[in-house]
Amino acid sequence: MIATRFWIRWRRFKSALGWTLSGAAFLALAVAMIQILFYVFAKGFKSLTFKLFTENTIGVGGGLKNAILGTLLLSGTAMILAALVGVAAGLYLSEYGEGRMGSLTRFLSDVLVGVPSIVLGFVGYVTLTVWLRWRFSLAAGAITLAVLMLPYIVRSTELALRRVASGIRESAYALGCRDHQVVFKVLLKAAAPGIGTGILLALAISAGETAPLLYTAGWSNYGWSGRLIHEPVAYLTYVIWSFIGEPFHSAHALAYAAAFLITALILLINLIARLLIATSPHGNR
Amino acid sequence: MWFRRLLSAFALLVPLVLVLIAIFLISYAWPAIRFNRLDFLLHDTWNIGNQYANPIVRRGATIMPGASFGIFFLVAGTLGSALIGLLIAFPLGLGAALFLSEAVPRRLGHLVSFFVELLAAIPSVVFGLWGIVFLVPLLSHHVYPILAETLSFLPFFRRPTGSGYGLLTSGLILSLMIVPFIAATLRDALASQSHAMREAGISLGATRFEVATRILLPGQKAALAGATMLAFGRALGETMAVLMVSGNALNYLPQNIYSPISTMAAFIVAQLDSALADPTGMAVRSLAEIAVLLLLISLLINGLARFMIGTLKEHTL
Amino acid sequence: MPCSSSHRLFARSCLILLAACLIGSPLRSSQAKTVHMIETGSTLLYPLFNLWVPVYTASHTNVRITTEATGSGTGIAQAAARLVQLGASDAYLSPALTHLHPGLLNIPLAISSQMVNYNLPGLNDRPLRLSGPVLAGIYTGRIRYWDAPAIRALNPGVPLPHHLILPIHRSDGSGDTFIFTQYLSFSAPSWMRTTAYGTTVSWPPVRNGMGATGNPGMVQALDTNPYAIAYIGVSYRSAILKDHLGQALLENRAGHFVSLTAAHVMAAVRARVNATPPNQAISLVYAPGAESYPIINYEYVVVEKHQPNPSLALSVRQFLDWAISAQGGNAPSFLNRVGFVPLPPRAIRQSEKQISEIR
Numbered sequence: 001m002i003a004t005r006f007w008i009r010w011r012r013f014k015s016a017l018g019w020t021l022s023g024a025a026f027l028a029l030a031v032a033m034i035q036i037l038f039y040v041f042a043k044g045f046k047s048l049t050f051k052l053f054t055e056n057t058i059g060v061g062g063g064l065k066n067a068i069l070g071t072l073l074l075s076g077t078a079m080i081l082a083a084l085v086g087v088a089a090g091l092y093l094s095e096y097g098e099g100r101m102g103s104l105t106r107f108l109s110d111v112l113v114g115v116p117s118i119v120l121g122f123v124g125y126v127t128l129t130v131w132l133r134w135r136f137s138l139a140a141g142a143i144t145l146a147v148l149m150l151p152y153i154v155r156s157t158e159l160a161l162r163r164v165a166s167g168i169r170e171s172a173y174a175l176g177c178r179d180h181q182v183v184f185k186v187l188l189k190a191a192a193p194g195i196g197t198g199i200l201l202a203l204a205i206s207a208g209e210t211a212p213l214l215y216t217a218g219w220s221n222y223g224w225s226g227r228l229i230h231e232p233v234a235y236l237t238y239v240i241w242s243f244i245g246e247p248f249h250s251a252h253a254l255a256y257a258a259a260f261l262i263t264a265l266i267l268l269i270n271l272i273a274r275l276l277i278a279t280s281p282h283g284n285r
Numbered sequence: 286m287w288f289r290r291l292l293s294a295f296a297l298l299v300p301l302v303l304v305l306i307a308i309f310l311i312s313y314a315w316p317a318i319r320f321n322r323l324d325f326l327l328h329d330t331w332n333i334g335n336q337y338a339n340p341i342v343r344r345g346a347t348i349m350p351g352a353s354f355g356i357f358f359l360v361a362g363t364l365g366s367a368l369i370g371l372l373i374a375f376p377l378g379l380g381a382a383l384f385l386s387e388a389v390p391r392r393l394g395h396l397v398s399f400f401v402e403l404l405a406a407i408p409s410v411v412f413g414l415w416g417i418v419f420l421v422p423l424l425s426h427h428v429y430p431i432l433a434e435t436l437s438f439l440p441f442f443r444r445p446t447g448s449g450y451g452l453l454t455s456g457l458i459l460s461l462m463i464v465p466f467i468a469a470t471l472r473d474a475l476a477s478q479s480h481a482m483r484e485a486g487i488s489l490g491a492t493r494f495e496v497a498t499r500i501l502l503p504g505q506k507a508a509l510a511g512a513t514m515l516a517f518g519r520a521l522g523e524t525m526a527v528l529m530v531s532g533n534a535l536n537y538l539p540q541n542i543y544s545p546i547s548t549m550a551a552f553i554v555a556q557l558d559s560a561l562a563d564p565t566g567m568a569v570r571s572l573a574e575i576a577v578l579l580l581l582i583s584l585l586i587n588g589l590a591r592f593m594i595g596t597l598k599e600h601t602l
Numbered sequence: 603m604p605c606s607s608s609h610r611l612f613a614r615s616c617l618i619l620l621a622a623c624l625i626g627s628p629l630r631s632s633q634a635k636t637v638h639m640i641e642t643g644s645t646l647l648y649p650l651f652n653l654w655v656p657v658y659t660a661s662h663t664n665v666r667i668t669t670e671a672t673g674s675g676t677g678i679a680q681a682a683a684r685l686v687q688l689g690a691s692d693a694y695l696s697p698a699l700t701h702l703h704p705g706l707l708n709i710p711l712a713i714s715s716q717m718v719n720y721n722l723p724g725l726n727d728r729p730l731r732l733s734g735p736v737l738a739g740i741y742t743g744r745i746r747y748w749d750a751p752a753i754r755a756l757n758p759g760v761p762l763p764h765h766l767i768l769p770i771h772r773s774d775g776s777g778d779t780f781i782f783t784q785y786l787s788f789s790a791p792s793w794m795r796t797t798a799y800g801t802t803v804s805w806p807p808v809r810n811g812m813g814a815t816g817n818p819g820m821v822q823a824l825d826t827n828p829y830a831i832a833y834i835g836v837s838y839r840s841a842i843l844k845d846h847l848g849q850a851l852l853e854n855r856a857g858h859f860v861s862l863t864a865a866h867v868m869a870a871v872r873a874r875v876n877a878t879p880p881n882q883a884i885s886l887v888y889a890p891g892a893e894s895y896p897i898i899n900y901e902y903v904v905v906e907k908h909q910p911n912p913s914l915a916l917s918v919r920q921f922l923d924w925a926i927s928a929q930g931g932n933a934p935s936f937l938n939r940v941g942f943v944p945l946p947p948r949a950i951r952q953s954e955k956q957i958s959e960i961r
Binding site: 019043097107267270 | 286288289291292293295296297298299300302303304306309310313376377378379380381383384385388397399400401403404406407408409410411412413414415417418419461464468492493494495498515518519521522523524525529550553554557572573576579580583584586587588591
Binding site: 330331332333334335336337338339340349351353422425426445447448449450532533534535536537540544545547555556557558559560561562564565 | 672673674675676678679680696697698699701702768773774775798799800801802803804805807809810811812813814815819822823826827
């Protein structure tokens with residue numbers, strides 16, 4: 001009897017210890033997250049000025065207008081390219097991709113997710129920038145980013161479409177709809193929040209990337225003048241990486257401000273993406 | 286039918302892009318692969334040669350005198366930092382997921398885990414910035430000296446504690462970057478478990494912790510192993526954050542846990558500059574060989590992960 | 603359900619196609635008059651370019667110049683590949699590169715120098731005397747302690763500590779490494795035989811040795827590691843002074859120990875400028891003369907002789923002529939802020955000659 005009681009106590013103690021440890025693990029992560037956000041926001045907030053949004057970068061001083069617009073331009077262009085191809089490919093995988101080709105595409109798209117972004121940047125540099133003589137340009141940067149975003153959009157589109165009940169498809173076909181009509185009038189509408197979330201999350205990832213752009217988009221102290229090739233484009237993550245290594249206060253202030261802006265932008269996109277899926281009738285996450 | 290064909294053409298683009306990248310990289314790196322042979326992986330001297338001498342011909346390739354391309358130190362740095370990252374991230378992710386899905390009210394758990402999993406959304410370069418201005422000074426001035434003092438009986442923890450840029454710092458940052466993959470996978474897997482399982486466990490007299498670890502967790506081994514594998518893959522290929530806090534060691538193996546290191550992905554960014562100056566082009570082609578290696582690793586890791594968990598879920602993307 | 607009309611789908615496909623075409627075609631709007639130049643390369647020249655560009659573009663409103671700190675190797679390579687117009691480099695073009703790209707010019711814009719710094723608690727106010735062979739010994743691991751006989755012999759009466767030396771080197775490709783290893787190579791034949799010089803060299807493995815990235819990384823590594831030694835570009839002198847780190851007197855070719863002052867740098871320039879060949883590819887390191895500071899170098903801009911169009915060539919020529927002139931870019935108001943020294947008249951004439959070849 002005493003032995004049993006002791007045994008139960010021992011087990012209770014172990015459980016309490018277990019919860020304490022896992023609670024501590026959670027706490028460690030939460031503290032790290034809060035610390036990073038606090039640090040980036042506190043440092044960035046101090047460096048925020050009106051000038052950041054109205055002036056271009058001059059050397060390691062000035063504003064960030066060129067970089068803010070450049071980041072939006074690069075990621076936006078890449079998103080359009082990747083969404084066009086990615087949603088179509090996701091549709092194929094979910095609707096007709098049961099065979100060999102489907103599973104191979106799925107596998108290779110997962111592999112593409114795992115390819116380090118600098119590898120894409122290296123290939124982009126040698127092929128687009130040098131070989132095609134596009135030099136540092138919007139086209140080279142955006143295409144490299146689009147390749148990076150593509151597999152995310154393909155797989156999230158596929159998963160979103162798979163959540164659409166098959167009854168809906170069957171009734172559409174029964175009403176005499178053709179393939180493309182089923183897709184455009186029924187499936188895409190039903191899965192829109194899921195697909196939109198996937199595209200937004202891919203956009204967030206691309207906006208935070210640095211390595212694929214270093215040797216494809218280059219850097220520019222000026223705003224984009226409308227040329228697809230032969231004109232480098234500025235972007236925020238470059239400022240963080242490059243300016244924090246300069247021995248000037250103005251450079252550090254710009255780096256902190258850029259970190260603040262890009263982190264805020266990415267958190268905002270993530271928040272919108274989550275709200276989109278949470279408020280949609282079909283979203284079940 | 287035309288519509289299906291159109292879609293399949295788009296779908297074909299995805300594998301096509303990967304195959305083109307692979308073919309391009311391998312053919313571009315081919316002269317280096319032939320010249321470096323197995324020395325590439327086994328030696329740890331990366332030297333682009335004397336740039337101010339005249340090119341010479343060796344093993345059928347034109348190179349600068351003294352050039353040799355061995356990346357064993359990069360393999361060591363890459364594996365070392367990724368393993369340390371995983372060793373820290375695994376218990377953290379496991380504990381946090383257990384805590385948030387089993388010990389906290391469901392709604393709160395969802396909200397809080399969304400917050401913690403946002404760690405995965407923070408850009409690599411922001412992690413690097415935080416590492417340089419906050420983590421490195423903190424670790425080198427306060428944490429590492431104490432660590433070296435208290436753990437001096439362990440061989441790899443002894444002094445010198447270095448500049449704060451190095452193996453352990455890289456591992457720590459990597460762990461924060463990959464922990465959301467592990468935590469999110471496990472949390473979703475636990476959430477999908479039926480209430481009946483939990484109730485059955487409780488009615489048998491098990492504590493909630495025992496239910497979680499003895500009944501719920503064992504069924505999720507495959508998912509957990511797959512997510513861990515993918516997280517490891519991420520850590521191996523991480524570029525900017527590691528570049529900023531690793532110390533970018535060239536040609537030497539880590540002497541202890543604080544030693545500066547470099548990783549394969551970070552090395553491509555760090556050395557493309559010098560390599561481009563090599564008139565024979567062998568240095569850039571050897572960097573391409575590193576890229577080929579990273580591509581192979583990604584293929585291998587995904588193959589293994591798929592073998593473990595079948596197809597990938599959304600949050601592991 | 604109106605599943606009969608496919609007009610909207612058709613319209614949508616057309617739109618998508620149109621968008622694809624728009625994105626696919628190089629949209630070359632002729633921005634006519636404005637000329638956009640890109641400068642990339644040396645991190646040591648970067649601060650100077652950043653001082654120059656706002657002033658220059660303010661008076662030349664049709665010119666835009668983007669500046670980037672990427673490293674000398676990138677500067678040379680991207681100028682050679684014609685990705686950029688101005689490649690900045692701390693090192694002159696190698697013979698092999700010149701052979702490969704006969705159209706490339708290396709044109710000196712200013713003169714830079716390098717400090718050897720150390721962190722010896724209690725001794726940082728006292729300038730230690732160091733020589734090339736002693737530094738070579740430290741960086742190969744043959745001289746391991748601060749109170750080694752070789753260092754004591756150069757510094758009689760200095761209470762050197764019995765402590766391991768931590769040699770710090772640049773782990774990224776760098777012009778600083780180039781001129782530092784040249785100093786070692788020219789003054790210590792054994793270093794020339796084993797390691798030689800370059801923007802990256804295969805550093806001998808030294809216990810306690812460490813790598814750091816960029817000059818800021820060097821300053822920080824030195825600051826946080828007592829008993830360390832490092833080589834750092836002169837632009838970072840204020841950071842060294844702020845952190846109260848030591849700065850060595852270096853032995854020159856004549857056997858004198860000299861400090862890094864503008865006068866000693868000018869003395870070294872005077873000693874070498876007459877030997878400079880028309881293509882200006884020359885090392886200024888370890889110059890003869892009793893007063894010469896041993897580690898100095900020309901800061902080069904690497905330019906392709908044949909520009910794609912005359913207006914771009916004209917803009918490049920005008921900017922470079924301004925940069926090397928004493929009233930323009932070589933004015934003390936610019937150079938003093940980065941610790942550089944202006945080009946002597948003969949070097950200016952040579953640079954002007956090279957600039958005039960840009961067409």
